[in-house]
Amino acid sequence: MFHKGLARLLAESRLLMSDSSLMNVLLPVDTELAPAEAAYDSKIEGNVIFTRLDTAINWMRKNSLWPMPMGLACCAIELMATGASRFDISRFGAEVMRFSPRQADVMIVSGTVTYKMALAVKRIYDQMPEPKWVIAMGACASSGGMYRSYAVLQGIDQLIPVDIYISGCPPRPEALIEGMLRLQRKIDEEPSFVEQKKELLSQLAKV
Amino acid sequence: MTMASNAAQTLKSQFGKAILSTVEFRDEHTLVVSLEKLHDILAHCQGKLGFDTLTDVSSLDHLGEEPRFEMVYELYSLSAKVYLRVRASVSEDNLVVPTVTDLWATANWHEREVYDMMGIKFVDHPDLRRILMWEGYPFYPLRKEFPLAGKPSEMPDVAFTGVAPLEGGPFVTQPSTAGSISREPRARN
Numbered sequence: 001m002f003h004k005g006l007a008r009l010l011a012e013s014r015l016l017m018s019d020s021s022l023m024n025v026l027l028p029v030d031t032e033l034a035p036a037e038a039a040y041d042s043k044i045e046g047n048v049i050f051t052r053l054d055t056a057i058n059w060m061r062k063n064s065l066w067p068m069p070m071g072l073a074c075c076a077i078e079l080m081a082t083g084a085s086r087f088d089i090s091r092f093g094a095e096v097m098r099f100s101p102r103q104a105d106v107m108i109v110s111g112t113v114t115y116k117m118a119l120a121v122k123r124i125y126d127q128m129p130e131p132k133w134v135i136a137m138g139a140c141a142s143s144g145g146m147y148r149s150y151a152v153l154q155g156i157d158q159l160i161p162v163d164i165y166i167s168g169c170p171p172r173p174e175a176l177i178e179g180m181l182r183l184q185r186k187i188d189e190e191p192s193f194v195e196q197k198k199e200l201l202s203q204l205a206k207v
Numbered sequence: 208m209t210m211a212s213n214a215a216q217t218l219k220s221q222f223g224k225a226i227l228s229t230v231e232f233r234d235e236h237t238l239v240v241s242l243e244k245l246h247d248i249l250a251h252c253q254g255k256l257g258f259d260t261l262t263d264v265s266s267l268d269h270l271g272e273e274p275r276f277e278m279v280y281e282l283y284s285l286s287a288k289v290y291l292r293v294r295a296s297v298s299e300d301n302l303v304v305p306t307v308t309d310l311w312a313t314a315n316w317h318e319r320e321v322y323d324m325m326g327i328k329f330v331d332h333p334d335l336r337r338i339l340m341w342e343g344y345p346f347y348p349l350r351k352e353f354p355l356a357g358k359p360s361e362m363p364d365v366a367f368t369g370v371a372p373l374e375g376g377p378f379v380t381q382p383s384t385a386g387s388i389s390r391e392p393r394a395r396n
Contacts, residue, residue, distance in 0.1 A: 115368045116341060148371040148378075150348050150357025151340075158369075 054193045061105070061131065062187040063093040065180065068104035068128060070121060072111025075138040075170040079110045082173040094180055101127040106183065107160075108176075112140040113153040125160045131192065133163045135179050138170045145169060210289040211236040214256050222248055237292040242278075245295045246305040249280060253310045258282035258291060261307065264317035266297075266325045270351035274298040276327060280307070297327060306332040324349035341366050 069079055082089045089095050098104040101124045113121055125134065136156050139145035142165045144154035156162060163186060166179040215236050219226045225244035230237040240248050252258040262281040269275055274296040282291040297304055306329040307314045318329045319338040326347035329335055336342060343362050346353055356371040375394035383390060 115366050116339075119364070119366060144371060148356065148373050148376060150346075150353070150355070150368060150371070152371070154369065154371055 052193075054191055055188075057192050058188050058190055061192070062184040064096075064105075065092075065094045065133075065183070065187075066096045066098050066103060066105045067094055068101050068107040068124065069097045069099070070107050070109045070111075070124065072109070072113060072117060072121075073138075073140060075110035075141070078170045078173055078176065079108060079137065082176045087173040087177065089177065089180065092177065092180055092184070101125070102129060104128050105131070106133040106135060108135045108137050109141040109156045109162075110137040110170075112145065112147060113156050114151050115153055116151075118153045118156075118159055121156065122159045131190075133183055133187070134160055135164045135166065135176075135183060136162045137166045137176060137179070138168055140169075142167070210284070210287045211291050214252070214258075214289070214291055217256065218248060218251065221251060235290065235292065237294060239294050239296075242295045242297060242304065245278070245293070246307065249282075249293060249307050250310055252282055252291065252293070257284045257286055258289075259285055261311035261313050261317070262290075264307070264314055264321060266321045266327055266349075268325060268349065268351045276302065276325065278304055278321070278327070302327050303330055304328070305330050308332060323347075326350065344368075 069076065071079055081087060083095060083097060094106070101107075105128075107125055107128060109121065125132070134156070136142045140147060140152070141156050142162075144152050146169070148154075153159070164179045164183050166175050168175050171179075211234075212231065215229050215238060218238060219229065222240070222244055225241050225248065227239045227241060230239070238248070260283040262283050263279075265279040265281075267277040267279065269277065276297040276299065278295050278297060280293040282293065283289070284291075295304075304327055306318060308318065308329075309331075315332070315334065316338060318332055319334070319336060321327050322329060322332075322335055323337040323339050324347060337344065340348070341362065343365060345360055346358055348357070354370075355377050356373050357368055359370055360368045373394075378392035378394055380392050381390060
């Protein structure tokens with residue numbers, strides 16, 4: 001691929017050490033300064049990077065995933081441990097557990113989804129704003145687990161789309177962190193802006 | 208002679224034929240009583256014999272036998288530290304049992320669970336709704352004829368159920384002294 005990940009580019013550039021914010025560099029407010037000249041201005045040359053908008057957006061999204069903790073059973077205990085000091089999920093930008101779905105990016109379904117709870121989980125998922133992702137944490141959320149029973153939904157993917165499945169009963173916090181990192185990798189490759197642009201163009205074409 | 212057998216003797220002299228049989232097994236005393244006198248007997252246990260705690264209310268399904276169902280009450284006396292079990296058969300044609308919520312308030316949720324899982328109704332229960340499954344769920348899941356995998360049902364905007372894949376199961380353990388690989392839960396014929 002021509003473009004490497006923005007995070008890698010950032011590491012190579014001096015942007016992180018400068019005072020300028022990323023948005024100011026990506027979207028220059030000073031209209032007097034033509035972009036072509038800016039690249040050759042020796043004073044700010046080291047602060048300018050070129051990347052795709054998709055890559056920049058994905059970089060921002062994946063590094064501040066706010067989870068909706070859908071804690072339904074013992075997996076939720078491991079989820080809490082992952083958030084606490086020993087494992088510290090905030091190292092990966094996902095420490096802001098939101099109990100309001102309207103403020104959350106990723107729903108971590110941690111535990112046994114009973115049929116009684118199933119539609120409530122779906123309702124909460126529907127209330128989350130786009131873009132949104134789902135992690136099925138543990139055997140129960142992925143497949144019903146050991147509950148081959150009249151009362152348990154046999155995997156939350158029968159109701160809502162799941163991005164990452166984590167095995168384990170319950171999975172250890174390291175496994176959840178690995179799942180979060182894989183989700184970050186997945187988000188990194190999403191054509192988020194391109195898709196939005198296509199949608200916008202198709203809507204404009206209809207009008 | 209323990210306190211529980213005393214209680215059993217007292218009840219037997221008090222109620223006579225209503226006590227169908229008494230069972231003693233490893234110091235556990237069980238009274239099998241007739242359903243008509245069940246509430247009177249339990250009221251006597253609670254009021255006169257000092258069984259102030261209802262530990263559990265449960266129900267059994269003897270599919271293929273008549274009467275098919277059976278109620279089980281586990282009583283306990285906090286002062287005498289004595290347990291007593293009272294059982295009464297319920298016919299499938301008349302699935303009605305008097306409530307004991309007037310004697311022990313804790314019977315409220317226990318009887319709701321029996322109603323939810325087995326479909327036995329309790330007369331004069333103050334709040335006889337399902338407790339685990341939702342109102343409108345069409346089955347009684349702990350009855351013997353109900354399959355372990357469940358049955359499909361649908362209640363729009365409330366809940367739905369499906370059939371669980373058993374993959375040759377149910378998985379059962381086999382008691383033996385063999386190694387853990389042969390003892391672990393597997394599908395067996």
